[in-house]
Amino acid sequence: MTFEDLGLSEDILKAVREKGYTTPSPIQEKAIPHILNGKDILASAQTGTGKTAGFTLPMLHDLAATKKEGKRPIRALILTPTRELAAQVYENVREYSVHLDIKSAVIFGGVKAKAQITTLRRGVDVLVATPGRLLDLENQGALSLKRVKIFVLDEADRMLDMGFLRDIKKVISLIPEERQNLMFSATFSKDIKALAHTILKNPVSVEATPENTATETITQKAYNVDKGKKTEVVTNLIKEGNWSQVLIFTRTKHGANKLTQKLEKSKITAAAIHGNKSQGARTKALAYFKENKIRVLVATDIAARGLDIPLLPHVINFELPNVPEDYVHRIGRTGRAGAVGEAISLVCSEELDYLKAIEKVLNERIEMEIIEGYEPTDAAPPKAASTQKKKKGSGGNSRSQNSNGKPKRQRPSNNSQRRDNPRKRRD
Structure with missing residues (x-):
């Protein structure tokens, strides 16, 4: 199969060719047709499988086909757990929409909000965000999520690991009930399945590789x-x-x-x-x-x-x-x-x-x-591995563990800076 077979617009195909892509990855091949058909998606995708293009390309195709006149409302929201991932997803959105009349922006904590607010006020079609800064700016009236038609929750398992459940629920309360939902996660724990049940409507399940497997390369x-x-x-x-x-x-x-x-x-x-x-x-x-x-x-x-x-x-x-x-x-x-x-x-x-x-x-x-010249002589007993990263409490707060296995107190996420870096933790 080629990208042309997926039904994407020529402007998007041109951007894909410029990136050097010729054949869609398994997650792209499986997810893109369903997303183009307006289906909700619950996708299991390991890192490095091309999942960002898997949800970004059909999202841009849909937005470009239904462009609104006048001021640009936020029509697609991509929520990510970390600043680095937000920046990376935003860069991909920019690259894939280079031939489209689509405006995108990224917002996250750790930097001053003034420039982000200025960009938002100019109008944005696609917003990539971390939860804390998004809720902070929404609370300030710097953005509105009332026109969101596509909601993407990227790295959902990492979101829960970092204690963002309460923030995710708050974001969902701010966006329209009638929307398309795309949820990507590397693992499908009970917590992830419970979250999916509250977000997705009759979702199509898509799996690129089995959970917790390393790529053969x-x-x-x-x-x-x-x-x-x-x-x-x-x-x-x-x-x-x-x-x-x-x-x-x-x-x-x-x-x-x-x-x-x-x-x-x-x-x-x-x-x-x-x-x-x-x-x-x-x-x-x-x-x-x-x-x-x-x-x-x-x-x-x-x-x-x-x-x-x-x-x-x-x-x-x-x-x-x-x-x-x-x-x-x-x-x-x-x-x-x-x-x-x-x-x-x-x-x-x-x-x-x-x-x-x-x-x-x-x-x-x-x-x-064993490397010659570095034969091991240590006799310290093994430390026990953790069976789960954190225990979730009500509202998304959690406890993490120090490297010695002892629980460490976690502070609640009270502001955007704390949400994007939820606590002074061993990360």
């Missing part, structure tokens, strides 16, 4: 190394392999900063990206990484679903996540859109149960190797 490796030797191993891998673009995941913000400093001391250009960084610093670090101005980007799980780096060759789990599902999202930053990629995990004795939990979720074995 990713080569997965695990090295058993001592905890104190990980930095040295990472440095050697990058230098000896002459790797020019490497995304490294740590469990904590402090760990990301510490590793970045050590890489810089070893003459490897690097930057960290996590929740304590300003939005400007996060945007700059990501831009430098994409432009190959720095070799390494060190990130916490805040980046696991919000980063789209074309042809990223290497992902390293400096520390394994204690929530096994997060492993899938981390390594999904490579091997995107059919490209090949390599995911390497450094596993110390404390993380052996984390690896077992990941293998159970993946339903496959990840062979563990």
Whole structure:
């Protein structure tokens, strides 16, 4: 099947060709015809499968065919959990609508709202937003959602993980009941199914890949190394392999900063990206990484679903996540859109149960190797993996866990800045 077979307009097909796309991915092939027919969609799509184009292309086709005269009301709303994902989706919307008379905008916290308000007042057809800033500006009267006809909830499972349930319900109360709903999630937990029941009307279920599976284009490796030797191993891998673009995941913000400093001391250009960084610093670090101005980007799980780096060759789990599902999202930053990629995990004795939990979720074995000269000697007992990221409370508040497995208090989301970065948390 080709994109021409899907029934999209010529202006959209032209933009798709300019992006170099020729054949739709499975999620695009399955979802686009139903969306064009006005159906609600409940889609299971792993990262890197082309899901953004899967909902954006038919959405733009519909909006362009029903353009209204006069001031542009918001007719399509795309809700995302993180700033990075919002920025990425917005960029895709702009690229796919380059030949259409469609105006789009993105709003999120962490930056001043003045410029966003100015853009909204000029009229916007498609709005990409994080929940906190969206509700903040709606409360200020800077935007209206009364004309929304297409509502997209992207990364719904991540939304619930971050405690956005109350905000999602509030947003839904502000948009018309008669609308098309498109809900995308990497996993279909009981909470996700319950949320879908309140949002979707007679939805068509679409699945591109089974839950919690890594794309076949990713080569997965695990090295058993001592905890104190990980930095040295990472440095050697990058230098000896002459790797020019490497995304490294740590469990904590402090760990990301510490590793970045050590890489810089070893003459490897690097930057960290996590929740304590300003939005400007996060945007700059990501831009430098994409432009190959720095070799390494060190990130916490805040980046696991919000980063789209074309042809990223290497992902390293400096520390394994204690929530096994997060492993899938981390390594999904490579091997995107059919490209090949390599995911390497450094596993110390404390993380052996984390690896077992990941293998159970993946339903496959990840062979563990030992690097000559770095034979492990640590005898620290394994820490237990978490079976779920957070326990949801009423109204979407939740508790998270520290890396030691103990519960950590979470503050309620009282303003836009807190909603988009819901708490001072280990992210």
